[in-house]
Amino acid sequence: MDKNMVTNARELTNTEFFYGHKACAGCGGSLAVRLALKVLGQNSFVSLPPNCMSAVGFLFPQISFVTNAIIAPFAANAAVLSGIEAGAKALGLKDHHVVGFAGDGGTADIGIQALSGAIDRGDRIIYICYDNEAYMNTGIQQSGLTPYGARTTTSPAGKNLPGSIKMKKNMFEIVAAHGISYAATASIGYPEDYLKKVSKAAQCESTSYIHVMAPCCTGWGFPGERTIEIAKEAVDCGLWFLAEYENEKFTLNRKPSSFSPVKEYLMKQGRFRHLGDDDISIIERHRDHKWEKMLKNWDS
Amino acid sequence: MRMAGRKIFISGDEAVAEAVRLVSPHVISAYPITPQTVAVERISDFVEDGSLQAEYIHVESEHSAMSAALGAAAVGARTFTATSSQGLLYMAEVLPYVSGARFPIVMMNANRALAVPWALLSDHRDSLSQLDSGWIQVYCEDAQETLDMIIQAYRVAEDERVMTPMMVNLDGFVLTHTYELVELPDQAALKSFLPDYSTDNKMDLDVPKSVCLAAMNHYMEYMMKQELDMRNVESIIEETDREYGDMFGRSYGGMIEQYMCDGADAVLVTLGSVTGTARVVVDSMRSEGYKVGLVKLRFMRPFPKAEIIEIGSKVKAIGVVDKDISVGYEGIVFTNVNSALSDLDRVPQRLNFIAGLGGRNVSKAHIRDMYMQLLEVAEGKEKEKIQFVNARCEYNG
Ligand SMILES: Cc1ncc(C[n+]2csc(CCOP(=O)(O)OP(=O)(O)O)c2C)c(N)n1
Ligand code: SF4
Ligand SMILES: [Mg+2]
Numbered sequence: 103m104d105k106n107m108v109t110n111a112r113e114l115t116n117t118e119f120f121y122g123h124k125a126c127a128g129c130g131g132s133l134a135v136r137l138a139l140k141v142l143g144q145n146s147f148v149s150l151p152p153n154c155m156s157a158v159g160f161l162f163p164q165i166s167f168v169t170n171a172i173i174a175p176f177a178a179n180a181a182v183l184s185g186i187e188a189g190a191k192a193l194g195l196k197d198h199h200v201v202g203f204a205g206d207g208g209t210a211d212i213g214i215q216a217l218s219g220a221i222d223r224g225d226r227i228i229y230i231c232y233d234n235e236a237y238m239n240t241g242i243q244q245s246g247l248t249p250y251g252a253r254t255t256t257s258p259a260g261k262n263l264p265g266s267i268k269m270k271k272n273m274f275e276i277v278a279a280h281g282i283s284y285a286a287t288a289s290i291g292y293p294e295d296y297l298k299k300v301s302k303a304a305q306c307e308s309t310s311y312i313h314v315m316a317p318c319c320t321g322w323g324f325p326g327e328r329t330i331e332i333a334k335e336a337v338d339c340g341l342w343f344l345a346e347y348e349n350e351k352f353t354l355n356r357k358p359s360s361f362s363p364v365k366e367y368l369m370k371q372g373r374f375r376h377l378g379d380d381d382i383s384i385i386e387r388h389r390d391h392k393w394e395k396m397l398k399n400w401d402s
Numbered sequence: 403m404r405m406a407g408r409k410i411f412i413s414g415d416e417a418v419a420e421a422v423r424l425v426s427p428h429v430i431s432a433y434p435i436t437p438q439t440v441a442v443e444r445i446s447d448f449v450e451d452g453s454l455q456a457e458y459i460h461v462e463s464e465h466s467a468m469s470a471a472l473g474a475a476a477v478g479a480r481t482f483t484a485t486s487s488q489g490l491l492y493m494a495e496v497l498p499y500v501s502g503a504r505f506p507i508v509m510m511n512a513n514r515a516l517a518v519p520w521a522l523l524s525d526h527r528d529s530l531s532q533l534d535s536g537w538i539q540v541y542c543e544d545a546q547e548t549l550d551m552i553i554q555a556y557r558v559a560e561d562e563r564v565m566t567p568m569m570v571n572l573d574g575f576v577l578t579h580t581y582e583l584v585e586l587p588d589q590a591a592l593k594s595f596l597p598d599y600s601t602d603n604k605m606d607l608d609v610p611k612s613v614c615l616a617a618m619n620h621y622m623e624y625m626m627k628q629e630l631d632m633r634n635v636e637s638i639i640e641e642t643d644r645e646y647g648d649m650f651g652r653s654y655g656g657m658i659e660q661y662m663c664d665g666a667d668a669v670l671v672t673l674g675s676v677t678g679t680a681r682v683v684v685d686s687m688r689s690e691g692y693k694v695g696l697v698k699l700r701f702m703r704p705f706p707k708a709e710i711i712e713i714g715s716k717v718k719a720i721g722v723v724d725k726d727i728s729v730g731y732e733g734i735v736f737t738n739v740n741s742a743l744s745d746l747d748r749v750p751q752r753l754n755f756i757a758g759l760g761g762r763n764v765s766k767a768h769i770r771d772m773y774m775q776l777l778e779v780a781e782g783k784e785k786e787k788i789q790f791v792n793a794r795c796e797y798n799g
């Protein structure tokens with residue numbers, strides 16, 4: 103194990119590896135990148151496909167990554183990571199991390215094939231999906247991880263439709279179904295948990311995957327100072343969950359004794375404000391069904 | 403000094419694999435597609451038996467094949483990939499990425515027709531559709547040239563004045579699956595011809611950097627630099643070919659090869675394996691007293707403009723054999739040749755022969771007919787400018 107590696111929040115240093123970028127104030131995704139790199143450190147090769155984080159981080163000549171970094175083709179972040187790892191191995195490089203940050207679209211939609219290939223091969227890469235539940239960089243369009251009822255620019259809410267009419271694609275379990283050595287979900291609202299998971303992923307000898315909820319104030323419609331609060335609440339109301347998959351077992355890391363009100367979480371966000379009680383109860387029923395299965399089948 | 407090598411009887415695909423073993427890339431990532439498959443199968447054998455020390459990545463698509471090669475090249479590894487037809491088009495998004503990032507990836511492309519309709523046999527529409535991708539493109543006539551060009555490709559691409567990826571094309575089946583005696587260069591001599599790859603254009607743990615950037619306000623300058631550097635590639639290709647010839651006894655004439663062009667009234671311009679057939683026709687027609695010659699176009703990018711102009715200035719008629727068509731216009735090679743010729747005060751007569759689409763046979767008789775027509779237009783006769791050769795239906799052009 104890399105002895106300089108941070109394993110908890112107390113050991114975090116002030117050294118920054120992603121700063122000076124042009125993300126919106128209060129951007130959840132930039133926090134996910136910043137925190138993970140504080141754990142992984144200077145010897146990281148970072149790859150990002152087109153998304154908000156690469157758009158705000160690579161504007162020549164104002165480069166925001168202190169580590170090595172590359173923009174990958176949109177569909178192929180995982181393949182670029184695999185190539186970096188293979189090249190580094192063949193050249194005899196040691197003590198480095200190969201880490202990717204892709205959005206929900208870059209992971210669950212266009213990038214899922216390359217991701218599946220990399221996990222299948224067991225390439226030693228850390229793949230972090232920062233989930234802001236839509237294609238934000240292109241102006242808030244619906245992705246495979248946009249939840250039911252969310253208004254996006256391609257799933258407008260109107261007389262006939264409540265916004266998105268589908269639930270989130272189940273990326274965490276899709277990844278786990280590959281038999282990956284380590285996968286986890288996290289939220290930037292629970293940074294200690296996230297940091298711990300990043301350092302676990304970094305010690306993994308083969309592919310690891312972290313799916314971190316990273317609210318987007320601009321696309322979700324809430325003031326930038328509430329990002330952490332919203333990210334916490336997503337977990338507390340049960341619409342997101344903190345879990346791990348390792349040794350072929352699922353474990354719930356946080357089991358709320360009761361959920362905070364879903365309606366409160368939704369009504370804080372412009373993208374859900376049009377929802378009526380019927381739609382909210384569809385969302386609650388789906389949440390309850392999901393939790394029933396998780397509590398029954400997973401360790402906690 | 404000329405170093406003789408071992409001779410073995412192999413196919414074009416196997417010649418690619420032998421060349422790859424000789425240049426020993428760090429990383430190979432490839433996805434199978436007929437008729438490239440035998441090349442990647444042999445390379446896999448070499449990795450398995452330890453005669454090739456490389457990381458072989460079993461990618462799940464061509465898009466990932468080129469992306470993984472990009473990632474490996476981005477840390478300074480020598481990389482190789484191979485594809486054909488649909489596979490080349492599937493990786494198309496990543497081609498300008500690689501050339502823009504100035505990574506010297508070498509790729510073999512087994513030329514094959516594009517679907518639909520489906521056809522497994524060879525034409526050039528796959529690679530010619532990627533002329534504007536910023537890659538150097540060479541076309542080979544036989545397995546020996548293919549082996550030699552894979553080796554030369556690394557030397558050219560990795561030259562710090564070039565730093566541009568290169569696509570080595572060979573006709574599917576006609577070359578990939580036919581056997582010939584191929585001489586392998588001496589391994590020790592090869593080491594001095596092709597030194598280990600090293601570059602500053604990479605992500606580096608000691609000197610961290612960002613690569614494949616967004617350069618919104620500098621895009622124009624990036625592209626200009628790419629074009630200006632590409633203009634110098636021609637002389638580097640020629641010097642590499644000469645040096646290779648001095649060391650291993652084989653050189654190919656650089657950008658083009660002129661065959662029996664001295665005193666010719668009419669020449670045909672060909673790409674790839676059809677050149678071999680045309681040589682035979684030229685020989686027999688010359689013995690009959692016809693003043694015909696052959697121009698083997700070896701590189702399509704950079705384009706040998708000066709050479710084409712020089713030939714155009716001394717002949718009366720030029721025919722271009724296109725194993726492709728840009729639907730709605732004419733053959734793609736023809737367009738390129740024409741644009742070079744337009745610099746001449748007196749442009750020779752030109753005919754475009756669309757031939758061999760989907761692997762349709764181009765026989766000696768067809769080529770002879772092309773020459774006869776060229777000799778007629780050289781004398782002032784009118785002929786249809788764009789013709790389909792050996793098509794089974796009438797063309798009312
Ligand atoms: C092949 C290709 N298709 C589409 C795009 C346009 N595009 C760029 S970024 C982006 C959205 C990315 O969404 P996501 O992965 O969720 O990241 P976010 O922007 O939300 O951070 C899209 C659609 C592209 N760059 N490349
Ligand atoms: S739009 Fe959203 S994800 Fe993109 S930079 Fe702004 S807050 Fe971050
Ligand atoms: Mg997104």
